[in-house]
Amino acid sequence: MRLRYVTAALAAGLLTAPAQAQMVGVTDTAIKIGHTNPYSGPASAYGVIGKLHQAYYAMVNRNGGIKGRQVELISLDDGYSPPRTVEQVRKLVEQEEVAFLFQPLGTPTNSAIHRYVNSKKVPHLFLSTGASKWGQPEKFPWTMGFQPTYDVEGEIYAKFALESVEDPKIAILFQNDDYGKDYRDGFLRGLGDKQDLVVKMLPYEVTDPTVDAQVLELAASGANVFFNITIPKFAAQAIKKTCEIGWEPLHLLNNVSSSVSSVLKPAGLECSKGVITAQYVKDPTDPQWQDHEGYQEWLSFMKAEMPEADLGDANYAFAYNVSVLLHRMLEQCEDWSRPGIMACAANLQDIELPMLLPGILVNTSPTDFYPIQAEQLSRFDGEKWELFGDVIDASK
Amino acid sequence: MARPNRITPGLLIGFLIALAVSIAIPYVVSDFVTYQFTLAMAYAVAMLGLNVLTGYNGQFSIGHSAFFAVGAYMAAIMIEHFGLSAYSALAVAAVVSFFAGFLFGFPALRLEGLYLALATFALAVATPQLLKFDAFEHWTGGVQGIFVPKPEPMIAGWSADHSLYYFALAVLAGLMVITWCILHSRSGRAMMAIRDNPIAAKTMGVNLPLVKTTTFGISAMFAGIGGALFTYASEFVSPDAFNFFIAVYILVGSVVGGIVSIPGAIFGGLFIVFAPNYAQDLRLAYPILPPPWAIFGIFLILLIYFVPFGVWGSIERIYAWTKRKKDR
C-alpha cells in the first residue's frame, strides 16, 4: 500500500517538477521553426538565403533530424513589406505555433515585429540584417542578430580612411533607408570630430534606375575617398561609372555588396581593382579557400543539395553559416522550450563556422547579443579579395 | 451605368445578416484570423473611398496609397507625439486626409482619365520618399518608422484584436451607411451626372469643380481612415510600407468587389487579404506550381474575365435577372 503512495507521490513530484518549461512547437518527432524572407518584390535577390535554409534542413531531416526530431522549417514570403511581415509572423506564432523565429530578413521588416515577438516571448534568432538595434538583451531579451553590425563596419572604414589617406576629402553614396543610414551614421561616428572631412553625401532610392548621376556629382566634388553604401545592383553600377569617368578615390565598399561574382564581375574586374571592403565570410570564388575544410564542406553541400545554384553568390556562403550555427546550437541545447532555446542562443562559445574567415568566431553571452563582431579588411586585386591587417574585433 | 439600389427588404435583411455574421466572427475564429479580418476591413474602407471616386464620380486614381499613408502616419503621429487616443487620432487622420484629397482635387480638375491616373501614380510613387525626408524625420521617425500600440480593449475580457475588430466593423458599417446617404442625395446625383456626362452636367448647373474636389476629399478621407485602422492592426508604420503596390491593392480590390457599389468593398478587402495567402498555401503544398504572386496574377485575370462587374456587380445582375424571370 505504502509503495503505491510513494510511487504516486514520486510521480506527482516528477510531473510538477520545474525542470523544463513547457515546449511550444516541439513534439516527440518534430520541431517547427518559423522563417520569413522576401521571395518577391524589390529584395527578392535575397530569396536564395531562404532557399538554402530549406535545402539544408531537408538534408538534415534525411539524415535523421536533430536529436531524433525532424525539422519543419516553415518559410513564408513577406515581399520585404513590413505589414506583410507582421501578418506572416503572426501566422507563424499564433497559427503554426512555431518554437521560434529564425533569420527573418530585413531591417524595416524586423523592426515591425520587434516588439511583438518580445511581448509574445518568442525567440527571434539570428536576424538577417546588420542593424545595431538587435543586440539589446536588457530591452529586447528575445531578439538576437547574427552578422557584424553596419554601424561598426562603417566605423572601421572611417578609421581606415583617416589612417591611410593624407588629406581625406570624403564622398558618401547611401541607400535612403535604414540600412544605408546605419552605415552612414556609423561612419560619421568613426570620424569623430573630423566629420567636416565629408565633402558630399548623396542618397538614392531602390526605385532609381541608376546611380550614375549621383556618382558624377560625387566625383565632381573633388573627393578622394568614396564610401559606397549600395546594394549589389547599384554597387556594380557605381564601380563601373567611377571607372568610366576616371575617378580614382579610395573606394570603400560595404560588405553587403562585396560578392565577386554578383558585383565585381559585372562591374568589371579591372575596374574593381583597389576596392576595399570588410569581410567576415569567405568569398566562394576566392582560390585561397579552395583547400580549406570549411569551404570543402560548403562546396559538397551545394553540389549535392543545390546543384542549380550560382556558386559565386556569396549569399549562399552567408546562409550556410547561419544554418550550421542553428544546427549546432540545437544539437548542444538541452532544453527546447522557448526560454531554453533563448538561453542556449545566449551561451555560444567560440564557435567556428565553415564559411567564416579564420580567426572569426561566434560568441554570445546573456549580456552580449552580437554573435559576430569581428571583421577583416581586404583589398580587391583584380581577381580576389586580398585580406590584410589583423582581424578587427569590435567587442574588444 | 449602375446606380445604388433602393433599400429593398431583401437588401436590408442581407445587410443585417452580414452584420450578425461579422459580429459573431471574433468569437468563432482565432485572434490571428480576427486580425486578418480587421486588415480586410481597413482595406475595404479605402476601397469604398475609391468606389466613390472612380465608380460613382468617374475620376481615376491609382494613387490612393498616398492618402492611405497620410491617414496612417497622422494617426501614428497623434498617438506617439501628442498622446491622443486611437479614436481621436482616427478623427484627426480623417480630417487631414480629407484636406489632402481636396487639395489634390484642384490640379486633378484639369486632368482627364489617363492623365489623372498617371498623376496619381506619380503621387503614389513619390509618397515613400516624402515620408523618409530628413526634415520631417522628427515627426515621422524617418526610415525607422513609428511603433503604434494597439488600442486597449474597449471592454474588459476582449482581446485587443477582438476589440479593434469591432471598432473597424463599426467604422466600416458607419461609412457604408454614410456613403449610401451621400449617393442618394442631390450631391450623389451630381457626382454621377459628372461621371456620365460632364458637359451636360455642367450645363445643367452642377458646380463641377466643387463636386469633383469634394468627392476627391471624401475619397481620400476614407482612404486615410483605412490607413489608420490598418496601422492599429499592424502596430507599425514605416515609409516603404506605403508604396505604389498598396494603391494597386486598393484598385484591384475595388474592381474585384465591384467598383460601382458599396458592399463590393467588403469583397475587395477580403480578396486582397486572403487571396495572396491562399496562393502561398497552395504553392507550399504543391511546390511545382509557379510562384504565389504569379498564381495570384493568373487568378486575377481569370476573375476579371468571368466576373467583369465585380462580385457585387454580378450579384446585382443575377438578382435582377431572377427578378425579371419571376415577373414574367
Added chain:
Amino acid sequence: MDLFLQLTLAGLAIGSIYSCVALAVVMIYQATDHFNFAQGEMAMFSTFIAWTFLGLGLPVWVAFILAVAASFVAGVIIERVVVRPVENAPVLNQIIVFIGLLVIFNNVAGWIWEFTIKPFPSLFPEDLGFKSDLIGPHHMGVIALTLAVLLLIFLFFKFTRVGLAMRAAAANPDSARLVGISVGWMLALGWGLAAAIGAVGGILVAPIVYLEPNMMSGVLLYGFAGALLGGVSSPVGAVIGGMMVGVLENWVGHPAVSGVVGFNLNELKLTFALVLIIGVLMFKPNGLFGLTVVKRV
C-alpha cells in the same frame, strides 16, 4: 561646367531609355487606346529571352534581332489571347488584366532566371574610332538607336498602308471595319509593335542598369512621366518627353540647383518628378506636344 555637361549627356542617355518605354506606351495607346502597365515587365522578359540566346553562344546583334522578333510575336499573341476578352470591357477591367500580366511576368522571370543581377553586353562596340570624356559609346548608341526607331515608326505610320490602317482602326473602329480593315488584327499588331519597341528598350537599358527581374520598375515611372509630359498622342512628344525627364532628373542634383532651393533635392527626386508632371499638366493638360481633344456632347 564639365559636370553640367556630363549630367546632361548622362541624362540624355538614360532619357532615351525612358523614351523607348514612352514610345512603347504611346504606341499601344495610339493603336489600341489601352495603357499597358505591364510594358516594363514585358520588356524585361524580352531582355531575358535575349540573354538566353546569348547564353547559347549567339552574337549580340543576332540575339537582339531574335528577341525583338520573338517579342513582336508574343505581343500579338498576348493581345489576341489575354486582352481580347476584355476589349470591350470597361477600362478598369483592362487595367486589372494589365496589372495581372505585370505580376505574372515579374514573378515568372524571377522563377526562371533568379533575382541576382546579370551583366548584359552592349550592342555597341567599345571602340568607335573616337572617344569622348563626356559620354561613353554605349550611351551614344542608345540615343542613336532610339532616334532611329522613332524615325522608323514615323515612316511606318505615315507612308505605309498598314500604318494607315492602324491609325484608322484606332481613330474610328466602326468606320474602319466598314472599309474592310480588320480592327482586331490591327490591335494585335499594335501590341506586337509595342512589345518589340519595349524589347529594344530593355536590351538598351540592361547594360546600364544590369539585368534582373526588377530592372524596369524604376524606369517605368519615368517612362510614363515622359509619355505624359510629351503627350500620349504624339510619338515625337514621347521621345522628347522621355529625354526631358532624364535630363531634368539629373539636373536636379546639381549643386547649383541645391544652392537655389536651399536643400539637396536629391532626396526628393521622385517628388520633383511628381511636381513637374502636375505642373506641366496644369498648363498643358494634354502634354507639351499633345493634341487638344475636343469633345462633343
